[in-house]
Amino acid sequence: MANKIPEESDGGILQKVALGIERAMELCIKKYSGLVWAIAKRYVRDHSSAEDVVQETFVELWKSAKRYDPAIATESTFIGMLARRRAIDYARKESRRPQLEPLPDAEALTQLTTEPSVTVSANGEDVRSVIKQLPDETQKIFSFHFEQGMTHPEIAEKTGLPLGTVKTRLRRGLIEARNKLQHLGAAQLSNSARS
Amino acid sequence: MSNQDIIQRFEDLEAGRILGDLDAKEMQEWEDLSKDPRCRLDPSLELVAAAIEAEFSQDEEHEIPDGLLALLREDIEPFIVPEGDEEPTGAEPAEEKPILQLSAWKQVVTAPQTPWAIAALLAILLVANLFIQDKAPAPGAAAAVVATEPSPEEARDIMLASAENLIELDFGGTESYSKMTGKVVWSDELQEGYMTLSNLPVNDPGKKQYQLWIVDPTRDEKPVDGGVFDIPQGEDTAVIRIRNPLVITDPKAFVITLEQPGGVVVSKQQDVVAIAKAS
Numbered sequence: 001m002a003n004k005i006p007e008e009s010d011g012g013i014l015q016k017v018a019l020g021i022e023r024a025m026e027l028c029i030k031k032y033s034g035l036v037w038a039i040a041k042r043y044v045r046d047h048s049s050a051e052d053v054v055q056e057t058f059v060e061l062w063k064s065a066k067r068y069d070p071a072i073a074t075e076s077t078f079i080g081m082l083a084r085r086r087a088i089d090y091a092r093k094e095s096r097r098p099q100l101e102p103l104p105d106a107e108a109l110t111q112l113t114t115e116p117s118v119t120v121s122a123n124g125e126d127v128r129s130v131i132k133q134l135p136d137e138t139q140k141i142f143s144f145h146f147e148q149g150m151t152h153p154e155i156a157e158k159t160g161l162p163l164g165t166v167k168t169r170l171r172r173g174l175i176e177a178r179n180k181l182q183h184l185g186a187a188q189l190s191n192s193a194r195s
Numbered sequence: 196m197s198n199q200d201i202i203q204r205f206e207d208l209e210a211g212r213i214l215g216d217l218d219a220k221e222m223q224e225w226e227d228l229s230k231d232p233r234c235r236l237d238p239s240l241e242l243v244a245a246a247i248e249a250e251f252s253q254d255e256e257h258e259i260p261d262g263l264l265a266l267l268r269e270d271i272e273p274f275i276v277p278e279g280d281e282e283p284t285g286a287e288p289a290e291e292k293p294i295l296q297l298s299a300w301k302q303v304v305t306a307p308q309t310p311w312a313i314a315a316l317l318a319i320l321l322v323a324n325l326f327i328q329d330k331a332p333a334p335g336a337a338a339a340v341v342a343t344e345p346s347p348e349e350a351r352d353i354m355l356a357s358a359e360n361l362i363e364l365d366f367g368g369t370e371s372y373s374k375m376t377g378k379v380v381w382s383d384e385l386q387e388g389y390m391t392l393s394n395l396p397v398n399d400p401g402k403k404q405y406q407l408w409i410v411d412p413t414r415d416e417k418p419v420d421g422g423v424f425d426i427p428q429g430e431d432t433a434v435i436r437i438r439n440p441l442v443i444t445d446p447k448a449f450v451i452t453l454e455q456p457g458g459v460v461v462s463k464q465q466d467v468v469a470i471a472k473a474s
Contacts, residue, residue, distance in 0.1 A: 020276025029267050034257035035249055042248075051263050056442045058267050062274040063386060064440070073242050080252075081245035088215045127250045145214070146244075147251040152216055171210035178243040 014075055018066035025062065033058075035076060036083040042149025043087035053090050057083045130180040138173040145170060198233055205234035213241045229460070273385050347434040351380065351389035358382040362446060364471035366392065372468050379449045379471045381437070388437035390449070395426045395433070395468070398453070405468065406458040409439060410448040418450060419443065423458040448472040 013031065016024030033054065040053035060082055068078050131139060137159075144150040144158060152170075156163045196204070208225040211217045217225060228234045345353065355361070361380050368375030374394045381388035390407070398404060407421030422438030453466040 020274055022271065022275045025271040025274065026268065029264070029271075033259045033264065033267060035252050037259045037263070038252040038257040039248060051260070051266075054259070054263060055266055055270060059270055059386065059442055060440070062271060074246070074249075076249040077242055077246040080249040081241060084241075084245055084248060091215070124250050124253060127246050131247065131250070142247065143251070146248045167211070167214075167216050170214050170216070171207055174210045174214065174240055174244055174247075175206060177247065178240050181243060181246075182239075 014061075014065045014068045014070075014078070017062065018068070028061070029058065032076065032079050035080060039080060039083040040087050040090075042146075043084075043091040049090050050087075053083070053086050057086045060086070126181065126184055130177050130184065133180055134173055134176060138169050138176075141166060141169050142173055201228065201231065201233055204228065205231070206240075209237070210240055213244050226461070347389060347436045350387075350436065351391070351434055354382060354385060354387055354389070355380065358385055358387075360384065362388075362473070364449065364473060366390070366449070366451070366469040366471040368394075368469045369467050372396070375469055377469065377471070379437075381443070381446055381449075383444055383446075386439065386442060388439075390435045390437065390451075391432060392426070392435065392451075392469075393432045397426050397428050400425050400456060402456065403453050404456050404458060406452050406454045406462065407435075407437060408450045408452065408462060409437075409443055409446050410450065411443045411446050413445045417461070420458065420460075421449065423454070446473075 013024055013028050017028050036054050036057050037050070040050040040057070044050040044053055057079070061079060064082070068075070073081070131142060134142070141155055141159070144155045145152075150158065152163055152166050155161070155166045159166070161169075205225070205228045208217065208221055208228065211221060212225055229236060361382055363378065363380050366375065366377035366379065372395065375392065376394060377390060377392040379388060379390045395405070404423045404425060406423045408418035409421045410418050419439060419441050422436075424433075424435045426433055449471040450464075451468040451470075452462045452464060453468055454462060
């Protein structure tokens with residue numbers, strides 16, 4: 001599989017990137033450019049703008065790699081977060097979703113909110129397991145949104161659900177997934193303490 | 196609405212913000228609630244959204260165009276540190292906070308008071324203890340882990356000596372800050388810039404902090420955050436590094452405001468301190 005991110009990739013590349021090591025940056029591009037490109041294409045339909053998203057995401061990554069904390073998130077989550085922010089920003093400008101108001105500057109928000117209530121250093125298996133615990137319909141909507149990059153109206157049309165229901169299920173699903181990961185993290189810590 | 200209702204409503208809106216589906220009314224509601232001390236902004240939902248997105252991406256083929264790959268490789272050049280000049284591993288500039296900090300203890304504190312939670316706390320303490328034991332530097336090794344990042348003055352001078360096509364603008368203080376003078380230098384290529392500021396009043400970081408805003412119409416109609424900073428006692432002239440989380444490509448103005456500690460997402464511009472504008 002091209003550009004597949006191996007589980008063992010986490011821990012190390014971004015720390016070397018933060019030191020300005022060229023080969024680490026090249027390795028980072030090799031491992032994560034597919035992920036960033038996939039996210040960019042999902043949200044931004046214009047090919048040239050999607051390429052800009054990828055370039056800007058990596059420039060931001062080179063600048064912010066030293067702020068990455070492996071105890072909080074995996075490298076792919078951290079990079080995915082940067083890519084999503086940039087892509088949503090572009091999508092907004094592209095007026096692909098004209099019903100939306102401009103989002104606040106997500107980067108500025110994280111500077112004000114430095115302590116997440118849950119870490120997302122869970123491996124891919126945990127994330128998949130949590131998604132599978134969600135109601136079938138939510139899983140389907142997640143797939144349309146996160147995998148196929150469909151807009152809310154597109155999902156509503158595809159599923160026949162009212163737009164408001166799509167919106168609500170996506171939001172609730174995200175909150176539920178976060179809560180389940182939180183619970184999973186606490187359980188893992190408890191098991192470690194007992195073993 | 197009870198406190199719990201308000202917190203839940205804010206969480207719902209925050210999920211909508213991350214998913215990009217807030218309408219105008221909800222956006223206003225989110226902005227109002229985000230100022231409510233009961234509603235704590237929490238990046239965990241955004242991290243989970245990114246983790247899910249990354250996980251879904253695992254199953255697909257994503258061949259990046261060759262031309263784009265070449266551009267990405269070109270883009271790394273300004274960020275490469277020549278061998279031998281790297282900071283020691285783990286050295287973090289003292290003034291730079293991580294975007295996201297470890298707060299696993301909060302999970303335990305906020306969890307129901309069950310044996311699970313107590314066991315989790317013990318686990319964290321155990322891991323922390325092991326970490327400290329493993330990572331404690333040997334006597335005499337302290338010098339090897341001291342960060343060697345240049346001071347803002349040195350970094351500015353390095354940039355001035357090496358960067359081309361610099362943007363240089365003079366700051367002018369507003370009415371209440373008319374004695375203030377200063378200059379901003381910015382490199383689009385390096386995405387790096389510095390302000391040299393004189394006669395700016397010392398601030399109490401616990402009460403107010405200065406915040407820089409960058410006006411770049413090519414990126415957004417709204418000014419972009421350029422970072423929060425302080426003017427310490429005893430410094431007539433301060434050199435401040437610009438900390439822009441977003442890429443700036445064509446800055447037309449730099450504006451300093453005085454804001455609440457930690458800065459704000461959107462400035463009401465109640466206390467504009469100084470402006471540097473391109474003619």
